[in-house]
Amino acid sequence: MSITGSMYAGISGLQAQSEATSVVSNNLANSTTTGYKASTIEFEDVFYSTVNAGGSADQVGNGVSVASVNTDYSQGSYESTNSATDVAINGDGFYIVEDPDTGNTYYTRAGNFTFDTDGYLVDSHGNRVQGWEMDDGSISGSLTDIQLDNSQSPPEATSEINFSLNLDSTADDNTTSTTNPYAAMFGVYDGTSDPALDDSRYAYSTTISVYDENGAAHDLTVYYDKVETSDxxxxxxxxxxxxASEDMRDFEGTEMSTTSGAGLLMTGTLTFSSSGDLTSMTAFTLADPPTDTTDPLAEENWVLAEFDTNGLPILEANFTGADDNQEISFNLGMSNSDFATGTGWDTSGGIDSLDDMDATTTTDDLPSFNTGVLSTSATTSTTSSSATYSLSQDGYAPGVLIDVSIDENGVLSGSYTNGQTQELYTIGLADFTNTQGLYAEGSNLYSATTESGQAFIGTPGSAGFGTIKSNALEQSNVDTATELTNLIILQAAYQANSKVVTTADTLLSTAISMKR
Incomplete structure (x- = not known):
């Protein structure tokens, strides 16, 4: 290599170390940047010159050049935050975001997302996070912008009411009947009176709020009274x-609220063992069509109730005037495991309606479930005071979004003022065959290239993709100590190469001075 070649080799070293210093400096500058991935620089030697020495061909190098600048995509550590929309990927993958102005798609590891004024989930530059809408627990459709625009939880009509209570077995029989003791309260009920059942007519009551199809709340009250039996x-x-005023069931073309049967949805009996365990129950509801078309309280109109698919007796209500009544299952802790056989009722005592009972009816004559099954919280009748231990129902009013959460599978759920939680979106992830081929756009964004290959898309936690950690951000994976060490090494290398240049310059000056 000539003196001039030595100078050029030194200059190439200065240029290479300068580029390396830029890479290290950029790493250090982004050591606290969310989701930043450190870069490393690789060098290669430059083509060689051939010289003849002792009859053999030897080679002399001509310096150095930058071979590549690679990105270290290893996992960064986590930083906990107070925002549910701050998310970090634990494993492989990139979030997918789209520029709403250009339609360009980018990929990022920085999960510091927020909702903008239009309800879109966006990154710090307004790019919209992509995901799938959820429908009954499954993703639906194709990737789309994640947007919570006036998100509401629709109402749900009550379909089941559940009670767990104790009825004081020493209570008095407040309402008696010489003709039908098992339907004594029924006999004095009058929906046109206020109240329809006087307080003196029952021993205990409990009230629960239920919801119609529009989400409006209505009170259902269950009255209980002891029956004096001969056995x-x-x-x-x-x-x-x-x-009574809310009862909009139809009775032969007349709204029920104007009749004596207004408000009465179900009646029946509960039979207990001497130890207070529920052994049998009956349930009667208004027949459709009725036998007596003039009086809804005619005893022949009240027939054994039907069962739902869980073996619970069903009552019908109508609070909205809809064509179809609202079916509500009534659960006191006993279900019928054999409801599909016949009517589901054992009517060996010959009783199919209230009209079939009279003063001679015994407890053994009462209808019973084909096969009654008790729950652990079934209603009891002991000498303890009457009390309601728990009551619940499955309906709810409409709700307004008040909070969101994101689980490890990337499912974004909304919490609403009605106490409901609804799965809304699943965040999408992308990965590439060659991540080193991604093009860094700046702003923590990457774009796909022919070298990276097309993105393959999936859900967090599925094969090949990491899971999501909410309330956390992935920190920069820059190792500050390593980078500072590299900076010292680069400084020494730069100084050495500068010495090559100055030495070559001295040699060249000496050669020139020989001519003088």
Whole structure:
């Protein structure tokens, strides 16, 4: 290599170390940048010159050049935050974001997302995060902008009411009947009176709010009264009622709220063992069509109730005037495991309606479930005071979004003022065959190139993709100590190469001075 070649080799070293210093400096500058991935620089020697020495061909190098600048995509550590929309990827993958102005798609590891004024989930530059809408727990359709625009939880009509209570077995029989003791409260009920059932007519009551199809709340009250029986069994009569003015069931072309049967939805009996366990129950509802078309309270109109698919008796209500009544299952802790056989009722006592009962009816004559099954919280009748232990129902009013959460599978769920939680979106992830081929756009964004290959898309936690950690951000994976060490090494290399240049310059000056 000539003196001039030595100078050029030194200059190439200065240029290479300068580029390396830029890479290290950029790493250090982004050591606290969310989701930043450190870069490393690789060098290669430059083509060689051939010289003849002792009859053999030898080679002399001509300096150095930058071979590549690679990105270290290893996992960064986590930083906890107070924002549910701050998310970090634990494993492989990139978030997918789209520029709403250009339609360009980018990829990022920085999960510091927020909702903008239009309800879009966006990154710090307004690019919209991509995901799939959720439908009944499954992703639906194709990738789309994640947007919560006036998100509401629709109402759900009540379909089941559940009670767990104790009825005081020493209570008095407040309403008696010489003709039908098992339907004594029924006999004095009058929906046109206020109240429809006087307080003196029952021993205990409990009220629960239910919801119609529009999400409006309505009170259902269940009345209980002890029945004096000739055989000494513990029997209670019950009635399930609503506000008479809200009863919009149809009775032969007349709204029920104007009739004597207004508000009465179900009646029946509960039979208990001497130890207070529920052994049997009956449930009667208004027949459709009725036998007596003039009086909804005619005893022949009240027939054994049908069962739902869980073996619970069903009552019908109508609070909105809809063509179809609202079916509500009534659960006191006993279900019928054999409801599909016949009517589901054992009517060996010959009783199919209230009209079939009279003063001679015994407890053994009462209908019963084909096969009654008790739950662990079934209603009891012991000497303890009457009390309601728990009551619940499955309906709810409409709700307004108040909070969001994101689980490890990237499912974004909304919490609403009605107490409901709804799965709304699943965040999409992308990965590439060759991540080193991605083009760094700046702003923590990458774009796909022919070298990276097309993105393959999936959901967090699925094959090849990491999971999501909410309330956390992935920190820069820059190792500051390593970078500072590299900076010292580069400084020494730069100084050495500068010495090559100055030495070559001295040699060249000496050669020139020889001519003088």
């Amino acid at each position: 000494g069994d513990i029997v209670w009569e019950y009635m399930v009622t609503c506000d």
